Amino acid sequence: MSAPDAQSYWISRQIPTDQFLLYCFDDAGAPLASIREQVLARAAVIADLRTRIREVPGGVDHPHWAPMVPDASLVRLHEGPTTWPACLRSVAALLTERLDPIESPWRLHLFGPVADAPEGGDTGAVVAVLQVAHALGDGRRASGIARELFGSAPATPARAIPAWRPGVALAAAVVRLPVQVARMVLRARPAHLAHRQRERDSAAGVIPPKPPSRPKLPTNAAPDHRRELRTVVVPAATLRGTGVTVTVGATTAISLALSRYLRAHGVGPGVGIAAEVTVAKPGKPLARNHFRNVTVDLHPEIEDVAARAGAIAESLRRGRLRADHPAGAAEDRATAVVPAPLLRHGIDHFDFTAVPDEVTGNTVVSSVDRGPADLVLGGGRVRFTAGFPALSQFMGLTHGVHGIGDRVTVSIATSPAVVPDVDEYERLLRDAIDELRAAAPLPQREGDS
Template sequence: MQLHPTDARRDWLGDRLPSDLFLVYCFDAPSALLERVLADLAARAARIGDLRTRAVDVPGLLDYPYWTNREIGDDQFRTHPGGDWAAVTALLGTLVEGRVDIRVSPWRLHLIPDVTGAPGGDGAALLAVLQISHAFADGVSASALARALFEKDAPPRTEPPRAPAPPAMLVRAAAKLPGQIVGVVADGVRASRAEQELAGPGVPPPAPGCPLVAVNTAPGPRRTVRTLVCDAADLRRAGTVTVAALAAIGPALAAFLEIEEGLGAEVPVAVPTGGAERNAYRSVGVALRPDIRDSGQRAAAIAAELELRRRRVAHPAMAVRSRTEDHVPAPLLRFGTDRTDLSVVPPTVTGNTVVSSVNRGSADLVLGGGAVRFTTGYPSLSPVMALTHGVHGIGDAVAVSVTTSPDVLDGAALDRYVDLLRKSLAGL
């Protein structure tokens, strides 16, 4: 199985635009020794074909890399010293600065034992952080892999993919080149027709874009994070958990930036996959409407706009338009990717912040005998996005996270924003 062109492009951009996913699960302290927990996790991972995987390049980089098999090894697990919640939060910020090499392994599991003061419980906790390449999984599929690692019952054994030998890779690359050239032309024609259809009156329009604000700047390499854990029932008073989070983020961000209107969020929306790509989502823009003072009315306005954006990305013409890279030969796509100028500042952005929301299912996960308390994650930053939010639910707990850079928001500024967000969430 080869990487889809869009997934390969994520990998090729990775050194300049880190985008690894970090899925954090907080468990009650285990009843077993940490060594036993690690051994059990390695045995569990060995049953999951997708986790016994790495990427291998085609000789001369003449085609897209292949996914192939590897064995589970010690290099895929790391332990870190525990401490109080503040110290562990600082450690999490350091972890999200890193990146895995998919040619070694597309994932790594970090364990942080003996954590005191973690939300959701009184005793010590064990944190498990599944770091996974965005070229390998999106938020939904990464959450499914984490569930397979931590659910009570062992998952059924699955087999990893296997790549052909290097000579066969080259033969295949040469054989499919004529079809790729024809496919590029055909994809362009179909995309042009799809663009016309999307401009028609029967399709909701795209978001207009937002003016840049102070957090729409280059973040630099360092990261800091914060996590607020809420009761899902409290958020659902305002609608869905995603809508409630958006309704709370708007006023908090407006107060922090001292901006009354015009703020928006970039929200990833899941879509059906139409091929071999491992990332099945599209990002849409949604106005945060901090100008609407009543939280219920604000949530209703956000929900209505989000539904329009979802209708647009679910339209069949959108899928056609998004597949223009399906047949581009790998050397051409890599040539263009390597020359992408990430320093260019656009006049507008889809949203002033990212809000990524994933429901990770029921709270029936365990690790070493300890029950799961909550789960969170820290969406990556990008050249004009120095503040992102994660909204992650498991069972009755929802974590709202904030990721930024100390080069943009120092500790005092970040704490001030998080306090505004906490109050806004409580006021829904």
């Protein structure tokens, strides 16, 4: 297992980090039990769904991926009938559950039949929620796994995964440990020099400066055990209507809704707000998790919707420019050879319950294009997809932006302890999207996604 994926696994043992990928399909009448058998037959030949985590004795190395045979316990049936709001409440209740990747790094939840789901009129739906441990993959990779699971073409048979031999893994780790220490020392200096170069480039204006920390706002409060979810499904063209990309369009709508919500709850108009936006790292992925977060200024001071969208696009471009500096890759190369005991020691002794005095963002926006709308489940075609980024001790409101075909879902994940009137916030978001639709077009900004 790579260092970033091992970090994801160890962090998941401290706080919930599982991903929940929701897909809504037309109900073609197949019983959920029959759909489960079809899903398991596909999972049996998909490499990422036939693997689980095994720890090396003594923790002297990163965990390993070992073979697993998917069984019926990995597909939970939530048999209806039910309604779309009730289905979302059931999904929300799952968000505080944690997978044990030693048993399995994934689980599928099937809900149906579901009435009143978006994009279906009077037609019923079946909802599939793929729960994935973050160690198994980031948002893009997890979406690829779902595409294999729900694809209409036959799944490509996976290569056999070597059997788990803990003694062999332990012996190999002991032999490799001195080499890792030497490589860590060798890579530390280039990483340090690259870091210094980034500081010089920042001071010289070659790249943007590091974003400043910001005061906490009401959305930076800790959630309790409850979760609330909302979804807004729109044509992708609605979010591109300002001439920018779906990610920028959705972030602009979130900016409008969030700034208005915060003002209604006592946050002055002069207070700035920002979002942590997930972006892919450049280059070929060397780990299942290949992304960074960049801070994007949401520019609540700009009243004109088109002008705000342009400023947000520029802030995202600048955040990417800084994130793509070679220093980031040098740091990743250094981290990749840190011996597992040192890496795990740092995670085990980090206080995940601590709340900082200042934050880098006041909400999260995670955006993933999940490809063409050619997925099928139980004979029904996919309507839309959604996702719900995890909450943390100082991030009580997150947003997903997930597209499939020509439909995009902007989702809200929060807790009543943070946003007690989530229906009002959803109304503000819908109104903001309507404003975006009516805004004057903007020129496309290079580097947006």
